[in-house]
Amino acid sequence: MNTIIVNGAEDEAFSDAARALREGKLVAFPTETVYGLGANALNPDAVKGIYEAKGRPSDNPLIVHIAEVSKLNELILEIPDTAVTLIEAFWPGPLTLVFKRSGRVPDIITAGLDTVAVRMPDSIIAQKLIREAGVPVAAPSANLSGRPSPTTYKHVIEDLSGRIEYIIDGGPCQVGVESTVLDVTTKIPIILRPGGITLEMLEKVLEKVDTDSVLEVRGDLKPRSPGMKYRHYSPKAEMILISGETDSVVEKINQLIKDSNEKGLNVGVLTSFENAHQYNADVVVKAGSVKNPNQIATGLYDSLRTFDEKNVDIIYSETFEEKGIGRAIMNRLRKASSGKIIEAK
Ligand code: TXA
Numbered sequence: 001m002n003t004i005i006v007n008g009a010e011d012e013a014f015s016d017a018a019r020a021l022r023e024g025k026l027v028a029f030p031t032e033t034v035y036g037l038g039a040n041a042l043n044p045d046a047v048k049g050i051y052e053a054k055g056r057p058s059d060n061p062l063i064v065h066i067a068e069v070s071k072l073n074e075l076i077l078e079i080p081d082t083a084v085t086l087i088e089a090f091w092p093g094p095l096t097l098v099f100k101r102s103g104r105v106p107d108i109i110t111a112g113l114d115t116v117a118v119r120m121p122d123s124i125i126a127q128k129l130i131r132e133a134g135v136p137v138a139a140p141s142a143n144l145s146g147r148p149s150p151t152t153y154k155h156v157i158e159d160l161s162g163r164i165e166y167i168i169d170g171g172p173c174q175v176g177v178e179s180t181v182l183d184v185t186t187k188i189p190i191i192l193r194p195g196g197i198t199l200e201m202l203e204k205v206l207e208k209v210d211t212d213s214v215l216e217v218r219g220d221l222k223p224r225s226p227g228m229k230y231r232h233y234s235p236k237a238e239m240i241l242i243s244g245e246t247d248s249v250v251e252k253i254n255q256l257i258k259d260s261n262e263k264g265l266n267v268g269v270l271t272s273f274e275n276a277h278q279y280n281a282d283v284v285v286k287a288g289s290v291k292n293p294n295q296i297a298t299g300l301y302d303s304l305r306t307f308d309e310k311n312v313d314i315i316y317s318e319t320f321e322e323k324g325i326g327r328a329i330m331n332r333l334r335k336a337s338s339g340k341i342i343e344a345k
């Protein structure tokens with residue numbers, strides 16, 4: 001298949017992509033979080049194509065994207081009061097809400113769950129595409145399953161060129177990590193995936209928010225956000241996180257670099273602007289400034305992909321403060337490293 005690349009600012013080509021989307025083709029498009037791989041959500045065959053193009057396990061449900069709140073009604077059974085508050089505060093934006101689903105939502109989207117995840121992206125191009133297509137748009141991140149999510153159209157080309165009909169180039173994504181997934185079917189909403197709308201932001205408008213650790217406490221072992229159980233967001237090389245006080249972390253990483261180099265391994269380090277000069281590894285990638293976690297989030301996936309390009313054998317990564325967007329950053333780093341973490345003392 002020949003993948004057509006469209007500049008988001010070119011009206012005619014853009015309309016072709018929107019029409020193709022409505023007619024059942026796959027179109028990758030920018031959102032404020034990451035690039036999405038869109039299909040007409042009301043067309044089960046089109047949605048099936050998403051799973052095939054990505055190599056995505058079929059038990060991992062998809063988010064449905066809309067451009068107007070009025071489109072919610074056909075997708076869900078009821079809008080809980082908490083959701084009304086959240087929609088007013090955060091839509092359009094990087095917040096996905098999980099509702100009880102209506103019969104109109106094809107099973108293939110929800111992987112058989114009785115809920116559906118919906119979000120309204122805050123990206124002009126995404127909104128324009130959904131409006132012009134005139135249908136709700138199912139869209140996971142536009143990467144091959146397991147790879148870091150794409151935050152530029154070039155990342156999408158790397159993973160999906162030849163597998164999908166269109167890629168719309170809308171420049172780099174601003175947020176850089178995916179939307180927060182929040183279950184609003186329970187009395188107290190539960191964060192199933194930390195993301196662009198932080199716990200602190202949610203707590204400003206809700207009385208109480210739970211994180212998905214409550215599910216473990218309750219012994220509710222079936223993951224409510226099935227996607228979270230997979231190895232994810234991963235560069236090709238093994239990745240290990242090093243946590244602790246800055247000085248100990250730097251010392252530990254330098255020791256690990258030395259040991260790995262002695263074994264003949266090509267070593268990558270993921271660090272901050274502040275600490276980068278302290279490492280003498282084969283590939284040192286600065287994710288951003290520790291004073292600006294939003295910047296780290298924006299560049300995170302591009303940093304992980306850089307290690308693939310440079311063919312490192314092992315990656316040692318610093319950890320980042322777990323507040324605000326830092327929770328999403330650390331959640332992704334833990335998945336990328338399959339939870340391998342060394343405490344530096
Ligand atoms: O920012 C984003 O959310 C991006 C852009 C493209 O909008 N999309 C995205 O989609 O990250 P994806 O498929 O990579 O991640 C969707 C997440 C998965 O963890 C999935 O398990 C969860 O949302 N999810 C989808 N439907 C769900 C449902 N009904 N109940 C619980 N979790 C659900």
Ligand code: MG
Binds near residue numbers: 140
């Ligand atoms: Mg994804």
